[in-house]
Amino acid sequence: MATTLQDLNIDYDKPNWCPGCGDFGIWVSLKNAIVQLGLKPWEVVLVSGIGCSSKLPYWVKTFGFNGLHGRPMPVAEGIRLANSGLTVIVIGGDGDQMAEGGNHWLHAARRNVNLTLMVHDNQVYGLTTGQFSPTTNIGEKNKATPVPVVEAPVNIMQLALASGATFVARGYAGDNKQETELITQAIQHKGFSIVDTMQPCVTFNHHNTFAWFYERVYKLEEQGHDPLNKLLAFEKAEEWPLRRPLNEGEKEKVATGVFYKEDRPTWEEGTPQIAEIPLVKQSTENRDIIPLFDELL
Amino acid sequence: MATTLQDLNIDYDKPNWCPGCGDFGIWVSLKNAIVQLGLKPWEVVLVSGIGCSSKLPYWVKTFGFNGLHGRPMPVAEGIRLANSGLTVIVIGGDGDQMAEGGNHWLHAARRNVNLTLMVHDNQVYGLTTGQFSPTTNIGEKNKATPVPVVEAPVNIMQLALASGATFVARGYAGDNKQETELITQAIQHKGFSIVDTMQPCVTFNHHNTFAWFYERVYKLEEQGHDPLNKLLAFEKAEEWPLRRPLNEGEKEKVATGVFYKEDRPTWEEGTPQIAEIPLVKQSTENRDIIPLFDELL
Amino acid sequence: MVDLQWLIGGEAGYGIMTTGLMMSKIFTRLGLHVFDYVEYPSLIRGGHNAYYVRGSDEAITSQKKTVDILVSLNAETVKLHMDELAENAAVIFDPSVIKLSVEQFPVSVRLFPIPLLELTKKVEADRLMINTVSVGSSLALCYKEFTVLEKMMQDTFGKKGEDVVAININTSKAGFDYVVENFGPTHVADIQAMPQKHMLMSGAEAIAFGAIRAGLSFAAIYPMTPINTVMTMLVSHALKYNIVVKEPEDEIAGINMALGASFAGARSMVATSGGGFALMTESIGLAAQTETPIVVILGMRPGPATGMPTWTEQGDLRFALHSPQGDFPKVVLAPGDMYEAFEDTMKALNLAEKYQLPVIVLVDKHINESHATVEIDAFKSLSASFKIERGKIVSDQEALSETEYKRYALVEDGISPRSLPGQQGGIALSGSDEHDEKGLYNEESAMRIKMMDKRFKKLDVAILNNEFTGPKLIGDPDSQLTIVSYGSTKFAILDAMRQLKKENISVNFLQVTYLEPFPSVVFNEMIGKAKKTLIIENTKVGQFEGLIREKTGYVFAHNLRKYDGRPFYPEEIVECVKQLF
């Protein structure tokens, strides 16, 4: 029986994001992607950290693990190693993944763990009421800094490329069709995939709004970008975010779509213990350890 | 009075690295650089983590802070903000900086903190007796994994470029002259500089030896590399380390020298509180807080 | 006598917080004693927020259970808070939004249907300003003049320009006038304004002010409830006082930045809650071993894990005391009100530098985010009498004349003079390994023992120097019952004591003001004089009770614990005490 959107809805709660929050778009797109891929809800695990965005798993009827701020990635890696039959998707905010959790996804990328990282990139800490995040643009006024932000933002696409991610894409929460397509591809991709979705926060980010993005996003595929060329991908990614203040009259260009993809063996494939049977399906009863004692004589 | 090598020596201890360890070369080069730059020993702070390499500050007569495994970078950032008159150099192993401390240097790089990161890259955990590290090459046999290493190594040069480091170089512990030159340039550079030095570990890394490197290193400058071009730098950095097993008969090429440099305002410059006087020189006596009470009425 | 509690309830994200604070300030300006308390979920919009403001012309120090004026912006508010209403409570609502009749309520209430929305339209204000209208109406129910609110709007919004001031005055006045015209004035109470001697302060503000006053130079803070306000306050005054305040990439970076700055000579601090503190613990050991001064503000909230992030509990006591690995000296201070939060923060910054060790100021959501009136003069004099003491720092001159400076010299009091990077002659290394006097790694048995003893010696010396004050005995020494507690429970305890006194039950309060080093001797002396004893704490397992037993052997016959994320209410304590007699 095919999975329907209805199957993914829970009936005892509904999202509590602010009306108009970009998270809604990502939520809808993710459910669409699961339906389109025909995944069984019980074979999907959504793993998240802490933040507005990280609450998403509460509102999709799949398995879910809502862990600590910044730490969903290693949880997801452990799940994959334990049961490689599951589809595992990590959900985190720009703070969760780029600040507190900055170390983990880079390592997951180089290991090429077969899972998908979805960054809800609202360029701000939503849940803690609006401090700047690693993706906040230079020059933003913010309650967490006495002068406008001076730190160059993290360039997630470039970091992903540098760390060896094998599927690298940027989405936009205002375009459900593209977002659904990107998530679908990311899940289908064998290996580490990242979709960094620009997600307007209507409450705390009054700069990078839907209107702002609407005027600036464009689609890589429409420009004939070759997603198999890593250098070109790196070059495209250099366009935005800027590591300097905006010039007078300058207008940013925000590329969306698939920057890069590549085939490389996964971590799971490099783990012979689970080559045949997922770890959780293997019996651990009656292991004979007596032969080990020989070494102790 | 000019600083001499003698000034940098302590008389009550000497390095306890294994005879032949690559750390000796870096140690000598660092002291050379300090002398050549004419830095006053008491205005230099070496900040390190934990590992064989991280013991270096014990054996140079400057100020030193030997912190926790993986955590020297934020200590160094704090020192810079508190006293921007000091020359601050972070010293860490590939495990210290790329594994445990992976998150910190990337953020320091995007902030463009004016300090130098020296990675002693022996591609192994030395002090804990030889487990593989994030820079260990694919295919290495190692006590920490039941099968040869399958994880693609961290590409430090690419990560540095992606994270916005403004001076990015690779050195080799077997070439003191070049190493001294690179450290000198890195210290002189205004902003975040990283020198990743390939440092043979004679005890636990029997693959990436001096002989191995000797046959593979080449100098970027001799190939006319333009260090102002970020894309070219990224391309060069793609050469090595490999994210795949070596092909039959293939031989790696290990570029050394300055991959990239750029000018960008530093974090310290973006901090008006210390624009004129270093923080530690400012008086904090007799602050009048009574005006603050007005807001509470 | 006036003692009334006002409550506004509504959806998160629609100005409940601002409105509540406004009401608190009005009461403050009328010269009342005020305490306010907020309940809100960890989400930005849509959940239910409840802001309680209690004002009284007698001293009060806590929220109470019953509500005298309820402003219900939606139907849910009525449902949720109906049971808290006092006999004869007033309920303000907009009849175009909800329908209410007195029969719905479990007690007799007085309904004040006020067309909040319509009134905003009338004065051409945004519909979001219905809150402001309701403030005006609320004021009219208990005070006869509008001027106090007018003045407040001017003071609050003056910086934002005439227009903003005007619209705020107009909307609130509309609400005020509507009540006066339709129901008559001062229906609930008739507050007699008194000269204002108080200001309204949250614990977080007290901490930030204390830090500023005490010469804080550097802070690196990663956001986390309930210390966000500490961060915001420091940021807002950072340029004025030249304090470097940075938002690090995580808490580990935060404390290590602060340690770096401290090592370089800047007075430094961090602030966090349990989860962030967990990440900092390793570095607290680093501070101890390198003898680098550091102050950690630890704001507790209910765990385990994320738990209930916007609620209150005292469940991190043992965690604060015993993190991380190994034996080393630290100080843990536990302020119980805004005065103490201010003083302890200042004291912490002194102690950390004088004794070169980590100092934790243990607070919680209840003290950090509640506001209470405090005496302006008292704060002025606390501020005036405070002296910054930075401890033994080698002067540039001294450093120059050093022939062989020893960073960890085994001096009698254990406090080895610090040199600072940049000082010629003061060159030294501080390391996380055990070391000798010069700081060189050393694992010999004799040196290890000397260095351990030296580090602990500092704490002994601090005690000898009378650095720690407390426990405090509050109330009649001859009382029939002694309540023992620490931290924010003080609010409700003092309030309960006042109520009990009125009923002629005399209870005193032994407030433990610092937890490490534990004042075992003094505690035992004081508890020895108690007749009956009751220990109160916001935990399930009784961490504080265990601590006292460990440190003093004292066993309590009675305890009162709470672990539902809510602070104690004075009524609960009163009831418990009465059962003991």
Place this chain on the structure above:
Amino acid sequence: MVDLQWLIGGEAGYGIMTTGLMMSKIFTRLGLHVFDYVEYPSLIRGGHNAYYVRGSDEAITSQKKTVDILVSLNAETVKLHMDELAENAAVIFDPSVIKLSVEQFPVSVRLFPIPLLELTKKVEADRLMINTVSVGSSLALCYKEFTVLEKMMQDTFGKKGEDVVAININTSKAGFDYVVENFGPTHVADIQAMPQKHMLMSGAEAIAFGAIRAGLSFAAIYPMTPINTVMTMLVSHALKYNIVVKEPEDEIAGINMALGASFAGARSMVATSGGGFALMTESIGLAAQTETPIVVILGMRPGPATGMPTWTEQGDLRFALHSPQGDFPKVVLAPGDMYEAFEDTMKALNLAEKYQLPVIVLVDKHINESHATVEIDAFKSLSASFKIERGKIVSDQEALSETEYKRYALVEDGISPRSLPGQQGGIALSGSDEHDEKGLYNEESAMRIKMMDKRFKKLDVAILNNEFTGPKLIGDPDSQLTIVSYGSTKFAILDAMRQLKKENISVNFLQVTYLEPFPSVVFNEMIGKAKKTLIIENTKVGQFEGLIREKTGYVFAHNLRKYDGRPFYPEEIVECVKQLF
């Protein structure tokens, strides 16, 4: 009677460790009781290593103070260990490397100058093999036949090929023969070989074996002394038993990977020391709140911070008990020897899954890195009698028939059946926020209390189920003195008791085998029967003593503490005990 301690000293990195272990195994093969102990600094080459091997034909369980045979590969060794030599001790050295004369020594010694280097040359071995020569010579000093060593070389190096076996036999034989020919055999002792019933095991090995036997499926371990051997052992057997063992990027990743694997249904564990544990603490709270089973092996070493990373201490007791924020149930087991390390690891893995909570196995460098002889049959039967119990996991069938599965169902015993991802009908979310039965975030007072109580209920049920055994009373119940301790101090205590018994001083030992939940009732019962009591622990501040006072009220009149990074020696305990009489 034979009871001799052999010591080899030399520069780190030159095979001292391998050589020492070889000696331990020879003694083991001769049927002796063996205990070995190593001191080494945290560096790879050049520092001083000392490997002590004690062998006896009576039961022994600890290193002792005096050395009977010293192999000194350099002059420093003689200098450093001279004072430890027993009357008439034998000193093996190479006269071409160091010059020694009996007058240099504080006691009378017998010098055995042996041309170690020359002998290696003679058999065409690498000069690094002088150690192996010295093993042969050492054997000759206390046993008459070479065959035992020959056999061992075959067993040990068989896999590496004939040549390796041959060269090892030749070098050690050269050393053996040289002694026999030049000095005669069995100068120091004449060991009577007994049938071998023992094997030689370190605590780390016991833990790894226990984990393997108990069905461990997943481990993520970041290297750190003193748990590196646990990691190495698991890695070496990973393919054989299909255990996924990964080296994560840091300890935070490690425990979260393990939690992920556990959540997915794999039996999981991590291992670390204090600094890494500090980083894991936040996630221990996560395990508690989500009720995800996890076992943490915590190997203590002296802090604070990096401290003395290759030495021993018990300074993390309170840290293990009280991390991180909030009240939640956990279990802390504290094995005191290899048998218990094996059993407790197995038990921990069962308990974690049965009660869905974090279980810590608290060990230290002394137990992890020392080797002791253990009875092969005992281990076989411990292994045979162990049963894997995975607790309440919903079967696929059950899950399918669920209409509304509740992950955190409020069942009587608090243990809600777990579903596993992949199970149709078992869909659920586990979250770090406080939640309702379905796992949905929930901050209501009543639900909070129910969920807190439910989590703690599990621990009560575990107690009722008699999951915890101990404290153990070892020795004559009527003894004049009861020693109380936990963990690795057991080694020296048992040894001291044997010595004291010989001197007709009867002492018994109350060993606390688990620390959380604390066995207050049983402890009090048992200590109530004690005449005099002495508490022994490897800390400065007496963390364990404080714990007992907190949990039982019991106050010790006497304690023996040590915090120089060294384990207790039986002699120290004997001396202390005698002073009490």
